[in-house]
Amino acid sequence: MVAAYPTGRGRPARRERAGLITVGLTVDPERPPRPPADAPRRTHPAPDLAPLPRAAPVRVLIPAIDVRADVVPVGADSAGVLEVPPLDRPTLAGWYRHGVSPGEIGNAVLVGHVDAPTGPAVFFDLGRLRAGQQIQVTRADAQVATFTVNDVRAYGKEHFPSTLVYGPADAAGLRLITCGGRFDAATGNYVDNIIVFATRTA
Amino acid sequence: MKVSTALCSAALGVGLGTLLLPGAALADTTVSPASTPVGGTVVLTATTCNPKSGDALFRVTGPNRDQNVRSTTAAAGGGLSAELFTAGFTLGTYTVAATCGDGSSAGSATFTVTPIGAAPAGSGGDNRDTGALAAGGTLLGTALAGAVILIRRRRPVSTVA
Numbered sequence: 001m002v003a004a005y006p007t008g009r010g011r012p013a014r015r016e017r018a019g020l021i022t023v024g025l026t027v028d029p030e031r032p033p034r035p036p037a038d039a040p041r042r043t044h045p046a047p048d049l050a051p052l053p054r055a056a057p058v059r060v061l062i063p064a065i066d067v068r069a070d071v072v073p074v075g076a077d078s079a080g081v082l083e084v085p086p087l088d089r090p091t092l093a094g095w096y097r098h099g100v101s102p103g104e105i106g107n108a109v110l111v112g113h114v115d116a117p118t119g120p121a122v123f124f125d126l127g128r129l130r131a132g133q134q135i136q137v138t139r140a141d142a143q144v145a146t147f148t149v150n151d152v153r154a155y156g157k158e159h160f161p162s163t164l165v166y167g168p169a170d171a172a173g174l175r176l177i178t179c180g181g182r183f184d185a186a187t188g189n190y191v192d193n194i195i196v197f198a199t200r201t202a
Numbered sequence: 203m204k205v206s207t208a209l210c211s212a213a214l215g216v217g218l219g220t221l222l223l224p225g226a227a228l229a230d231t232t233v234s235p236a237s238t239p240v241g242g243t244v245v246l247t248a249t250t251c252n253p254k255s256g257d258a259l260f261r262v263t264g265p266n267r268d269q270n271v272r273s274t275t276a277a278a279g280g281g282l283s284a285e286l287f288t289a290g291f292t293l294g295t296y297t298v299a300a301t302c303g304d305g306s307s308a309g310s311a312t313f314t315v316t317p318i319g320a321a322p323a324g325s326g327g328d329n330r331d332t333g334a335l336a337a338g339g340t341l342l343g344t345a346l347a348g349a350v351i352l353i354r355r356r357r358p359v360s361t362v363a
Contacts, residue, residue, distance in 0.1 A: 032324075075293065076240070076293055076317040076318075079318065080239065080240040080241060080293075080317055080318040081317055081318055081319060081321075081322065082317040082320075082321045082322075084321060084322060084323045087325055096317075098265070098292070098293035098294045099294075099314075111321050111323055112323060113323050113324055113325070114323055114324040115324050115325055115326065116325050117325055121324070123323070155320075157319065157320035160319050160320040160321075162237060162239055162316050162317075162319075163235065163236070163237050165316075166237055166314055166316035166317070167236055167237040167314060167316075168236050168237065168295075168312065168314060177321045177323060178321070178323045178324065179321070179322070179323040179324030179326075180324075183324070183326035184326075185326075188326065189322060189324070189326065190323075190324045190326055193320045193321055193323070
């Protein structure tokens with residue numbers, strides 16, 4: 001009849017132990033790699049290549065980080081935010097269809113998830129890419145445009161460099177985008193975008 | 203020979219014309235900034251239009267759009283300007299061709315309407331929640347198993363009594 005825990009300490013102490021056990025058993029997901037801030041940038045003067053006509057990309061290959069992914073067209077939602085392939089298909093990359101296609105003059109944009117509820121997604125290792133590595137994009141007309149990485153950078157989402165990504169350019173370029181940095185549980189979003197800048201070289 | 207002479211004369215004429223009429227060589231239309239997130243504003247400027255000749259007309263064409271915008275102010279650096287609000291614009295690249303008040307062409311330029319802000323390209327560790335749930339389930343299972351063991355150990359005692 002007497003309370004088993006008159007001081008009220010017993011129950012909280014058990015809760016604390018349970019909490020510790022819970023924390024001990026919790027499995028933290030693997031965090032996406034972040035490009036070093038002092039990574040060397042390399043400019044690859046665009047060789048004298050004739051620009052390609054417009055053709056949707058269908059596949060992207062990045063040997064350095066073992067990416068082989070199908071590409072689907074994406075646009076923007078009603079609020080004007082860039083769409084990304086659905087989370088239940090995390091192995092797909094998306095091509096921003098309102099911009100140029102890979103190989104045309106201008107910057108073509110591919111976007112892919114860094115992770116999904118099932119684990120790492122198509123662009124999880126984008127932050128590991130380094131200047132000089134290659135990206136191959138196969139187009140619907142069967143032509144393959146090869147790009148060489150100039151730079152890989154992390155940008156806070158508040159400072160997304162829209163002009164560098166979508167803006168006009170004199171040569172055929174490619175931009176790869178995914179999420180990175182710290183995951184903010186309050187907003188349900190990563191705080192950064194990882195962006196790869198590349199120029200067509202073949 | 204006659205052809206090459208004519209070509210040389212034409213080239214000379216163009217060169218002299220350019221020297222004598224520097225304004226013509228600078229005929230230009232600019233859009234600033236060159237890209238804007240949808241809903242942003244760009245400033246269209248026909249740098250060579252004389253305000254005294256009347257308003258300039260900017261023809262804006264692009265994805266699902268063909269509209270004329272009349273100049274509203276004299277540009278600080280010369281020419282005429284208008285602001286263009288891009289709310290409701292389809293994403294993509296637009297061409298702006300300007301015509302001065304006197305009917306002369308003032309060239310053309312392009313600008314790009316882009317998505318807003320960053321890309322939401324990650325779920326951010328939903329599997330962490332899964333881990334916590336799994337841990338909670340394990341603890342619950344352990345507690346239930348303990349309770350069953352305790353009940354079984356107590357039963358023989360009560361039977362004897």
